[in-house]
Amino acid sequence: MTFLSRIMLLKSQAHFSTDVQRGGAVVNSATFKGTGKRKTEMAKTRVGLMFATFCVAYAVIGGRLVQYGYAQPETVSSILPADRLMASRPDILDRNGEILATDIRTVSLFAEPHKIVDTDEAVERLSTVLKDLDVRDTYRKLSSNSRFQWLRRQLTPKQQSQILALGIPGIGFRPEKRRFYPGGATASHIVGYVNIDNRGMAGMERYIDNQGMADLRALGMTSDAPLEPVRLSVDIRVQNILRDALVSAVAKYEAIAAGAVVLDVHTGEVVAMSSIPDFDPNRPQEGAEEGWMNRMTNGTFEMGSTFKTFTTAMALDSGKVTMRDSFDARYPIRIGRFTIKDFHGKHRVLTVPEIFQYSSNIGTARMAEAVGTAGHQEFLTRMGLLTRMETELPEVKAPSQPREWKQINSITISFGHGVSTTPLQTAVGAAALVNGGKLLPPTFLTRDREQADQMAQVVVKKQTSDDIRQLFWMNGKAGSGKYALVDGFNVGGKTGTAEKVINGRYSDDQNFNSYVGAFPMDDPKYLVLSFIDAPKTGEGGGRTAGLTAAPIVGEIIRRSAAILGVEPTFGEDGSALLVSY
Structure with missing residues (x-):
């Protein structure tokens, strides 16, 4: 057999052989099956390793997220977390639902100095939009090494649009909220104001923060969701009338200051209250210290002859x-x-009604002597005139009294010298003397009659209250309260003309005048107290309380009685009606 023939024979046999010899090793079908199995197992192993790798990676990421969640936030420059910047404050409404304070959205301008390309150019461009920009201070901020700087808080939409058009790198905006007071200065001392970070600084704004909102803000638990509004006892219509009367009186009588309050005698609600000078809470910095001072609650004065009522x-x-x-x-x-x-x-000898009508210091002192010094001090304490008044407004000053009460102290205090109280405190005490004898803590929040009765303290007998109402009405008709009379509303009250204490001495030419009145005297619903500080003139040229403070009360009642729902009566039995032709 030739060599070629042997080769062909072997080749043909290989086609029918199930065994293959490679490098001296014999590979059969079982060997092929083993190889496939190993490849499958290796693939599974690779998938398992990849899965394990992903699990480890995600576990590390999750762990870091948990760590960051529990970590304390770092303080970076003056920037605050976005949720704090956008935290809502509740709207403040008057008793009829009119908005006194609300939040509006705005933006603030900030810079990231490390991203500023050309500081000089950035300052120059910004000054074209912000005309009052402090160039030197802005340049210092933009040249600093910090990563964040406030440039201007609370921009207008127009300013934001113009700055965006400048296209300055490293300049941005943060959303914020700004407090807006639609009534301006109308109820400024009651509503109060907030600072640039929307935190309450005075009035009911501060009261809201003191109720827990400040703590929630510190914990980062506030949100952008609208909050339940706070409804006040104030009627903005009466408030506007009262403030207008005070502003006119200060100008007309050339006085330093004035104040007044309208108080519901049966609930203790403050329906209106103002102190002039005041301020615009939208621009509180312009009010200066004189405007910020709420003399009705945060100022104490010797109330003069109004104390003869007590x-x-x-x-x-x-x-x-x-x-x-x-x-x-x-x-x-x-x-x-x-x-x-x-x-x-x-x-001459005077009866009790005459002592009240003629405002006799001697007769009042004799009555105080009949009661005694200890009894006098106890009574004024019972009336809430010697302790700090409790109400929602944070700005409340404590009254002053002698460290030791002696006979001379009791005598001078009987006609309004020697004890200093706040005007609102005096009004609250006087309300108890005309409402049947119930002392009610004043409130700037709504309160109904049932709630008031539950917290009322009986401080005098009903007969005593009836007698005081009679004395008020007599003095209103024929005494010093004639300028407070308003036809149809039976206004009665008591004046107080006190010499001001200046540098520790009583002044001969400066008075602190006040008038406390109620209406209608047959069934009093509201008490109105006014004061005017150091008037230079008054009705008819005089400057006593009857010619300065009493007309303010008359003006307030004349313009607001109908709004308060008090119906006028005319004639002896109240049956006469006004007829218009």
Whole structure:
């Protein structure tokens, strides 16, 4: 067999052989099957390794996220977290739902100095939009090594649009909220104001923060969601009338300041209150210290003869004095080096109603003596006139009194000298003397009659309250309160003309005048107190309380009684009607 033939034979046999010899090793079909199995197992192993790698990677990422979640936030420059910048404040409404304060969206301008390309150019461009830009300070900020700087808080939409058009690298905007007060200065001392970071600084704005909102903000638990509005007891219509009357009086009587309050005698709600000078809460920095001072609650004054109301009520309520009693007012009272005399003395024996009507210092002092010093101090404490008043406004000053009460102190305090209280505190005490004898803490939030009755403290007998109402009405008709009279509304009250204390001495030419009145006196619903500080003139040229403070009360009642829902009555029995032809 030739060599070629042997080769062909072997080749043909290889086609029918199931065995293959490679490098001396024999590979059969089982070997092929083993190789495939190993490849499958290797593929599974690779997939498992990849899966394990992904699990480890995601576990590391998740762990870091948890770590970051528990880590304390770092303080970076003056920037705040976005949720704090955008945190909502509740709207403040008057009793009828009118908005007194609300949030509006705005933006603030910031810079990232490390991204500023040309500081000089950036400052120059910004000054074309922000005309009052402090160029030197802005250049310092943009040249610093910090990563964040505020440039201007609370821009207008127009300013934002113009700055965006400048295309300055490293300049951006942060969304914020700005507090807006539609009424401006109308109720500024009640509503208060917020600072640039929307935190309450005074008035009911500060009260809201003190109720827990400031703590929530510190914890980062506030949100951008609208909050339930806070409804006040204030009627913005009456508030506007009251403030307008005060502004006019300060100008007309050339006074330093003035204030007034309208109080619901049955609920203790403050329906209106203002102190002039005041400020615009949209621009509180322009108010300066004079405008920020709320003299109605944060100023204490010797209230003068209005305090004779409390002395008379004390004497009547003690049972030691009746409306039919008389006291000798012919001669001044001398105690040591002090002499007590009447401003317009009658120089005769006066009945209790005459002492009140003629505002006799001597007669009032005699009634205080009948009760005694200890009883006098106890009564004023019971009326809430010697302790700090409790209400929602944070700006409340504590009254002042002598460290030790002596007879001379009791005598001078009986007609309004020697104890200083806030005007609102005086109004609250007077309200208790005309509403049947119930002392109610004043509130700037809505309160109904049932709620008021639950917290009321009976401080005088009903008969005492009836007697004081009679004295108010008599003094309103024929005494010093004539300028507060308003036809159809039966206004009664008591004036107080006190010499101002200047540098520790009583001034002969400056008065602090006040008037406390209520209406209608047959069934009082509201009490109105006004004061005016150092008027230079008054009605008819005089400058006593009857000619300055009383007309303010009359003006307020004349313009607001209908709004308050008080119907006028005319004629002796109230049956007469006004007829228009």
